[in-house]
Amino acid sequence: MGGKRVWRMELGLRMKPELDASDERPTLKTIAYLTGLGVTTVSRALKNGPEIGEETKERVRQIAKQVGYRPNRAGVRLRTGKTNVISLILNTEEGSMGLVSEMVYGITEVLAETPYHLVITPYSLSDPMEPVRYIVETRSADGVIISRTEPKDPRVSYLLDHNLPFATHGRTDMGVIHPWHDYDNESYAYNAVKLLAERGRRRIALSGPPPHLLYARHTARGFERAMRDMKLDVFPLSAMNLDAPAEAIRRDGREIGLSADRPDGIVVSSAMSALALVGGLEEAGLKIGRDIDIVTKQSTSFIGWYKPEILTIREDFRTAGRDLAKSVLAWIDGADPATLQHLAAPDVRD
Amino acid sequence: MGGKRVWRMELGLRMKPELDASDERPTLKTIAYLTGLGVTTVSRALKNGPEIGEETKERVRQIAKQVGYRPNRAGVRLRTGKTNVISLILNTEEGSMGLVSEMVYGITEVLAETPYHLVITPYSLSDPMEPVRYIVETRSADGVIISRTEPKDPRVSYLLDHNLPFATHGRTDMGVIHPWHDYDNESYAYNAVKLLAERGRRRIALSGPPPHLLYARHTARGFERAMRDMKLDVFPLSAMNLDAPAEAIRRDGREIGLSADRPDGIVVSSAMSALALVGGLEEAGLKIGRDIDIVTKQSTSFIGWYKPEILTIREDFRTAGRDLAKSVLAWIDGADPATLQHLAAPDVRD
DNA sequence: ATTCGCCTCTGTAACGTTACAGTTTTAGTG
DNA sequence: CACTAAAACTGTAACGTTACAGAGGCGAAT
Numbered sequence: 001m002g003g004k005r006v007w008r009m010e011l012g013l014r015m016k017p018e019l020d021a022s023d024e025r026p027t028l029k030t031i032a033y034l035t036g037l038g039v040t041t042v043s044r045a046l047k048n049g050p051e052i053g054e055e056t057k058e059r060v061r062q063i064a065k066q067v068g069y070r071p072n073r074a075g076v077r078l079r080t081g082k083t084n085v086i087s088l089i090l091n092t093e094e095g096s097m098g099l100v101s102e103m104v105y106g107i108t109e110v111l112a113e114t115p116y117h118l119v120i121t122p123y124s125l126s127d128p129m130e131p132v133r134y135i136v137e138t139r140s141a142d143g144v145i146i147s148r149t150e151p152k153d154p155r156v157s158y159l160l161d162h163n164l165p166f167a168t169h170g171r172t173d174m175g176v177i178h179p180w181h182d183y184d185n186e187s188y189a190y191n192a193v194k195l196l197a198e199r200g201r202r203r204i205a206l207s208g209p210p211p212h213l214l215y216a217r218h219t220a221r222g223f224e225r226a227m228r229d230m231k232l233d234v235f236p237l238s239a240m241n242l243d244a245p246a247e248a249i250r251r252d253g254r255e256i257g258l259s260a261d262r263p264d265g266i267v268v269s270s271a272m273s274a275l276a277l278v279g280g281l282e283e284a285g286l287k288i289g290r291d292i293d294i295v296t297k298q299s300t301s302f303i304g305w306y307k308p309e310i311l312t313i314r315e316d317f318r319t320a321g322r323d324l325a326k327s328v329l330a331w332i333d334g335a336d337p338a339t340l341q342h343l344a345a346p347d348v349r350d
Numbered sequence: 351m352g353g354k355r356v357w358r359m360e361l362g363l364r365m366k367p368e369l370d371a372s373d374e375r376p377t378l379k380t381i382a383y384l385t386g387l388g389v390t391t392v393s394r395a396l397k398n399g400p401e402i403g404e405e406t407k408e409r410v411r412q413i414a415k416q417v418g419y420r421p422n423r424a425g426v427r428l429r430t431g432k433t434n435v436i437s438l439i440l441n442t443e444e445g446s447m448g449l450v451s452e453m454v455y456g457i458t459e460v461l462a463e464t465p466y467h468l469v470i471t472p473y474s475l476s477d478p479m480e481p482v483r484y485i486v487e488t489r490s491a492d493g494v495i496i497s498r499t500e501p502k503d504p505r506v507s508y509l510l511d512h513n514l515p516f517a518t519h520g521r522t523d524m525g526v527i528h529p530w531h532d533y534d535n536e537s538y539a540y541n542a543v544k545l546l547a548e549r550g551r552r553r554i555a556l557s558g559p560p561p562h563l564l565y566a567r568h569t570a571r572g573f574e575r576a577m578r579d580m581k582l583d584v585f586p587l588s589a590m591n592l593d594a595p596a597e598a599i600r601r602d603g604r605e606i607g608l609s610a611d612r613p614d615g616i617v618v619s620s621a622m623s624a625l626a627l628v629g630g631l632e633e634a635g636l637k638i639g640r641d642i643d644i645v646t647k648q649s650t651s652f653i654g655w656y657k658p659e660i661l662t663i664r665e666d667f668r669t670a671g672r673d674l675a676k677s678v679l680a681w682i683d684g685a686d687p688a689t690l691q692h693l694a695a696p697d698v699r700d
Numbered sequence: 701a702t703t704c705g706c707c708t709c710t711g712t713a714a715c716g717t718t719a720c721a722g723t724t725t726t727a728g729t730g
Numbered sequence: 731c732a733c734t735a736a737a738a739c740t741g742t743a744a745c746g747t748t749a750c751a752g753a754g755g756c757g758a759a760t
Contacts (some may be wrong), residue, residue: 025489027746038710043748053708070488074427075746078715081423092455101450105442108472117490118470122458138420139375140467246655277657305596306625377716388740393718403738425716428745705760710753715741723740727731 026067034063046071071115084115086328087141089131089155091148092122098300099317100147103169106321107145114329116142129154136162143328145169149180151214165331165338167324173214179327179340181320183297184267185215188313188346189222192267192295195311195348197230201265201293205235207277209269219269235263246276253280257292268296271303271312294348297346314347376417384413396421434465436678437491439481439505440474441498449667450497453519456671457495464679466492479504483602486512493678495519501564505623515681517674517690525563529677529690531670533647534620535565538663538696539572542617542645545661547580551615551643555585557627559619569619577598585613596626603630607642618646621653621662628660647696690694 024030028046032039037060045060046069052060056131072077075336077083088107090100104118111118116235119141121131132155142165146155149170153213159166189206195206209216227234237256244252256262257280268274269289274296278288286292289309298312327340359503374380378396382389387410395402395410396419413419417532427433438457440450456469461468469491471481482505485491492515498507499520509516509591517529522633526616539556546554551591577584587606594602604614607630624646628638639659648662677690 017560025487028748029746039746041709043746044709047748051708056708072428072746073490074424074433075487075715076748077424078422078428078745079749081715089712090454090458092458099451100447100454101448102472104440104450104454105472108440108442108470120454120468121457122455122462124556137375138423140423180564207717243693246652250655272652272655275652279656279658291748292749302596302622302625305600305622306629308629378718379716389716390718390741391739393716394739397718401738406738422716425745426718427717428715428747431745464704701760704758705756706758707756708754711751713750714748717745719742719744721740721742724738725738726735728735730731 001098025072026064026069026071028069030067031060031063031069032065035060060195081139083140083142084117085119085141086111086116086143086145086325087119087121087122087131088145089123089134089147091125091128093125102299102317103147103321103324106318106323107325108321109318110322110325110329116329121236129158134159136164143167143332145324145328149214151212165328165337167327167331168282169320169324171214171341173231175336179324179331179337181323181327181342181344182215183315183320184343184345185209185218186222186225188297188315189219189267190226191313191346191348193223193226193230195295195313196265196267196293197226197232199293201232203233203235203263204265204267205263207237207266207268207273213270223267237263237266246272249276250280250283253277254284255280257281257284257286265293266295269296271296271298274303274310278307316347317343319344351662375422376414376419377422378419381413381419384417385410390667417535427431430577430582431492434467435469436461436466436493436495437469437471437481437485437492438538439473439494439497441475441478443475452649452667453497453671453674455534456668456673457675458671459668460672460675460679466679479508482508486514493517493682495674495678499564502560515678515679517677519670519674521564521691527688529681529687530675531673531677531692531694532565533665533670534695535559535568536572536575536692538647538665539617540576541663541696541698542661543573543576543582545645545663546615546617546643547576547582549615549643551582553583553613553619554615555587555613557587557616557618557623572587573617587613587616588653596622599623599626600630600633602628604634605630607634607636613642615643616645618644621646621648622658624653628657666694666697669694 005220007244011299028042029041031042035042037056041052041056042060045057046064048057073084088104108118121135123131132144135144136161138159142158144164144166146153146166146343149168149172153168153172153174156168156172156174156176156178162177169181171180171182172178193204193272206220208219211240227288253276266277268277278294281288288294288307293311295311295313297315299315299317300305303310303312323342327342329341331337368552378389378392379670381392385392387406390608391402391406391408395407396414400408423434438454458468471485473481481528484492485494486508494509494514496503496516497519499518499522499524501567503522503524506518506522506524506526506528517531519531521530521532521677522528543554552579556570558569603626616625616627624644626646631638631642638644638657643661645661647665648654649665649667653660653662673692673694677692680690
């Protein structure tokens with residue numbers, strides 16, 4: 001074997017007599033030259049292909065490591081069509097503080113251990129299909145992550161039609177199967193009510209998400225089930241609308257606080273709204289935790305720092321990001337999308 | 351000219367007799383076939399090269415648009431080395447809510463009108479150089495945006511050494527020239543003090559950023575200048591440390607609130623800390639706006655919704671993102687980096 | 701001895717683009 | 731009329747990778 005190796009080396013030298021400029025980025029050719037093997041062999045060896053001898057593979061791997069070889073993404077992509085890119089499609093008009101960065105962190109955390117890069121693709125509400133079409137037409141990603149999923153989401157059908165793996169943050173209601181990650185808002189609402197009941201609250205209101213989104217339904221279901229189970233009085237909040245600007249919510253809070261006939265507990269679906277609501281309630285002279293209790297979801301723990309009187313249940317967007325990334329990768333690798341659906345149980349402590 | 355066109359078409363047909371599968375993605379070859387021109391000519395025409403006739407260019411452009419031609423990024427990248435990628439290097443441990451997403455939005459807003467994509471490259475505090483080295487070694491981006499800039503930032507020297515255009519969020523103190531965008535913290539602190547002075551506050555404290563960061567110095571300078579100009583009493587906050595966890599800041603706030611000898615105004619450098627501080631002060635029974643005034647920076651306007659008593663001065667991270675993106679692109683296009691340094695004046699209204 | 705199949709390695713071509721070095725055509729010059 | 735120059739176009743090669751179709755060598759079966 002030693003003899004064979006030497007012979008190959010000489011052959012290599014004869015065949016590729018160019019100087020290898022050592023400051024250039026190494027390619028397969030560099031390794032081929034160094035080992036005296038063919039470029040193809042090196043390529044197969046680094047992929048651990050079955051037709052390459054174990055000894056050769058080891059030698060190639062060693063040299064590759066020595067010279068710091070990194071495959072050229074453009075080369076791979078041009079030849080195979082594989083981009084090694086996951087695209088996160090983001091709406092740039094939403095200002096849901098913290099949500100996005102946490103999700104991005106979760107995604108990068110998973111991708112860091114793979115050859116995948118994360119590309120951020122923005123869209124405006126005026127044309128949500130634009131980035132999806134762009135990615136499909138230019139084949140610029142192997143997989144896509146979608147946020148702000150709608151119950152009937154045209155992006156989902158489009159991606160399914162074009163066989164591009166994806167995962168959605170939030171479920172859909174279209175009778176099709178695809179990977180998703182969703183926070184269990186039914187469980188959240190149920191537990192929120194339970195928390196209030198444990199504090200002796202009996203007249204409880206729900207300030208839910210915008211009703212056209214699917215998770216508004218989940219939230220309402222959990223809320224109503226809990227109210228029935230615990231035999232509490234639903235306090236209807238007609239005016240309340242989480243889509244409304246914070247000023248309006250604050251105003252609502254003040255009105256509620258001033259009315260003689262008011263709830264003694266409110267379940268809120270977003271930390272931002274909870275803050276605005278509490279602002280209004282306090283302006284009306286109420287003391288949170290004494291006169292009324294508020295439960296809200298929170299993604300970062302800042303409410304706990306600031307106002308421990310507000311009851312919180314955690315929603316972890318980093319985990320969501322990790323989950324979504326793992327699901328897309330799994331789908332790309334051929335997993336059954338039906339197995340890539342995750343409902344995240346809310347963490348009731350804190 | 352009509353005759354010429356027909357002849358070319360025939361030539362084209364003779365030379366490339368393959369069927370053009372119309373569902374395939376169009377390439378230069380497709381357009382060459384359709385126009386009867388050579389691939390090279392089409393390439394030059396679409397780049398508006400000088401050696402192509404105006405009439406031909408127009409025809410090529412038209413057909414290109416008709417078939418929906420989009421240059422293949424991998425092809426360009428492989429041939430030219432141009433990636434059309436800007437990399438945003440992010441620390442995934444920081445939880446500075448809202449900051450990151452707003453910056454990302456600003457960047458994508460600028461890149462949307464260019465062929466550039468935004469890639470998020472994460473790093474952990476244990477090895478801040480890793481992503482920078484990766485990008486340089488694999489030549490995987492044409493430009494880089496750095497956040498959390500340190501006064502002596504090794505990433506800056508490394509990127510300068512390797513001729514990779516970049517821009518930093520925050521200035522450095524290394525005696526080298528590079529593009530940056532920085533919030534004018536000196537001006538912020540000055541205006542914050544002025545705001546307090548206008549409300550009759552006289553014993554003013556500063557709760558500044560972690561002292562090892564450069565903008566701590568800027569903040570302190572603005573604060574001290576304002577205090578001198580307005581002949582106010584500096585109230586030293588020995589215990590205060592914005593690096594501390596929010597719980598500690600909250601505790602500090604309570605202590606300050608309970609002490610007989612306390613400031614009547616505090617300038618705070620981060621909205622998060624301001625909230626924790628206010629939480630503590632209120633716990634001690636103080637009423638913001640009556641017993642004490644707080645000024646803080648805010649990036650989203652949520653404090654205004656929640657607690658209008660807290661005085662705020664806006665810091666706009668979306669603009670920062672836009673600025674940083676524009677600067678990197680300009681540097682890539684050969685602009686003088688010395689002209690790409692922007693100090694963002696704080697917006698005192700709101 | 702021949703054939704067969706297996707194992708391990710090989711070169712060629714192609715992905716889409718552009719730099720480069722021509723080539724043809726037309727118009728202008730002496 | 732030859733000659734040159736400019737204008738407008740051309741093909742070839744290369745970027746780094748991998749699919750594909752071999753090609754040697756060698757042991758086993760015939």
